[in-house]
Amino acid sequence: MSILWSWLVLSISIGVTATLLPSFELKGVWNTIKIAALFGILHWLLGWLIFVVIGVGTLGLGFLLAFVTRWIVTAIVLKITDALSTSLSIKSFGSALIGAFIMSAVGTVLEFLVKAL
Numbered sequence: 001m002s003i004l005w006s007w008l009v010l011s012i013s014i015g016v017t018a019t020l021l022p023s024f025e026l027k028g029v030w031n032t033i034k035i036a037a038l039f040g041i042l043h044w045l046l047g048w049l050i051f052v053v054i055g056v057g058t059l060g061l062g063f064l065l066a067f068v069t070r071w072i073v074t075a076i077v078l079k080i081t082d083a084l085s086t087s088l089s090i091k092s093f094g095s096a097l098i099g100a101f102i103m104s105a106v107g108t109v110l111e112f113l114v115k116a117l
Helices: 002-020 030-057 066-084 093-116
Strands: 024-026 088-090
Touching (some): 002 030, 002 093, 024 093, 066 088, 066 093
Antiparallel strands (some): 024 088
């Protein structure tokens, strides 16, 4: 059940991001669920590897500033998701960074609300 709640929270955060950010476009409401699944799987499979590569590549600075590194990793995975899907269109990496920030903020609030229930 936890995975379903996480998937729902991620779907909502992607939908809110697409609504707020004009350069972050989703084609269709049902595609939000597909994009959330693809993003979640890619983030699970590749996110940790990208995090480690950035951490080592910055000589440990990426590990010290983990919150910034996670933000960049999320933006990179968003761009990978965009490249693999025709249902998502992100204009630039800057838009992916802003989208990652919005998704993180919305996701954090929603997860807090879900846990409070």
